Amino acid sequence: MASFAQNSDGLKKLSVGSCMFGAKAMNAVLEHCTSLEELSVKRLRGITTRRTGSAPAKTPSTLKSICLKEILNGQCFGPLIVSSKNLKTLKLIRCLGDWDRVWKCLEMETGV
Template sequence: MGHQRLDLLFVGRSQCTFTAKGVNAILNNCGSLEELSVKRLRGLTDETIFDLIGPGVVGDSLRTIFLKELYNGPSYSPLIISSKNLRTLRLMKCSGDWDRMLQTITERVPGMVGIHLERIRVSNLGLNAIFSCPSLEIFLVKMPYCTNLGLASVAEHCRLLRKLSIDGCRANSTGDKGLLSVATYCHNLQELVLVRVNATSLSLGSIASNCPNLMRLALCGAKTAGDAEIACIAAKCTALKKLCIRSCLITDQGVEAVASGCPCNAAKLIAIC
């Protein structure tokens, strides 16, 4: 590339042999770059694992960063915290301790509207850092360390949430307490996906009452969800257009409750029990 500037808007790299030097070459020469996707780079070895990435000349232009299956995920921190106009951050299966990283990232880049965390090392300490992003509208998390405390912190401080997806990864550490905070603070919620979350009619009823714009709801693998919870959803979710139920303890009675009680004729039921 030399010193030639490129006007690329998107760069995606997957399963190639780029080293840190190669990634930095892109960041140093693509001043218009808006979206960066880096997945499964094979050129990073133990000798280069601590080489830092970025920010180069993309600090003002980057809007989306997607990192997946990287052995040295935290080495991208200079790039992330320098992207002051970053809107969306997606971190999936990247090694390293991300708690402290998320604290720094959210302090330096508080304007993010979308965050996706999947199978990375994050505890309540990292989740609590999300409250520094009051403009957050989309929050997707899939990891066993998401607890009621962490979810409540996000809900209380990120009240503009429109889309929330929680996958507890079989940990069963999230339930009514965290969801009641969502019902209390996140009145703009339009889509809610709960996987392996122990929700009951208490929290689901509160969400239905306080989130009048809820149009899409998915309830999967919930050991506490039965006919009573489904009937509650059918009776109270007046704007519901799509309802997905998988691996929950419902019977024909629960399905009939949806068919007869859902106020919105456009609602669809996908039930795999």
Template structure:
């Protein structure tokens, strides 16, 4: 994967699915492609020690999609403060991961899909810090962890919100 990065320095978009080279392989490419803007990683199967973060070698990424992988996002805001578009689907991310994402003050679009450990706490932090948010999609997977408190915070803080999709979220008349 390092050779791909060495020979494709002008790479703008990297999309990997069902690969066995793991996070180290992804990072070997992105650390050499400083103009990389879009990174989409789905179903990585390689070994992962929990210490490395996907995409830790670049600061130019503005679109980030993670699907069906286990990853730590606590450091993501420090590494990618310029992120504007993040899609998280079927990954083990908790409110601590959303704490990291809440450092991405330019965040425009966020998809939290089937991430069972996310709750109102994490969504509140996103809403309070990512005030540029225009698109928010939340699939709570009927876990009852995201509800009125999270939605009220989004409405209160994200005044630029134009698109809101809520699936499997338990709301009452107080938030609606």
């Protein structure tokens, strides 16, 4: 996935489903796909709640839409959600995990 990401700088939309990508692969996409506007991740099985490598290395400033569907430990995407300053659409569908910390961070960021 890292090789794909390094050669996909102009990629605007990425949708993956039922994959075994881990945090390193997702971080490679976020770091190298600097034009990414839409990210859709469904049934991703490689993300865990472990701290190592769970936070995105760099969030594309162009990211406007995130859709997470049926992801175990979906709150691992919390740092990505919170750091996406131009996010317009967020869909969380049947994502398990403790989201309280993510919502607190969002409240602090937005002042709500």
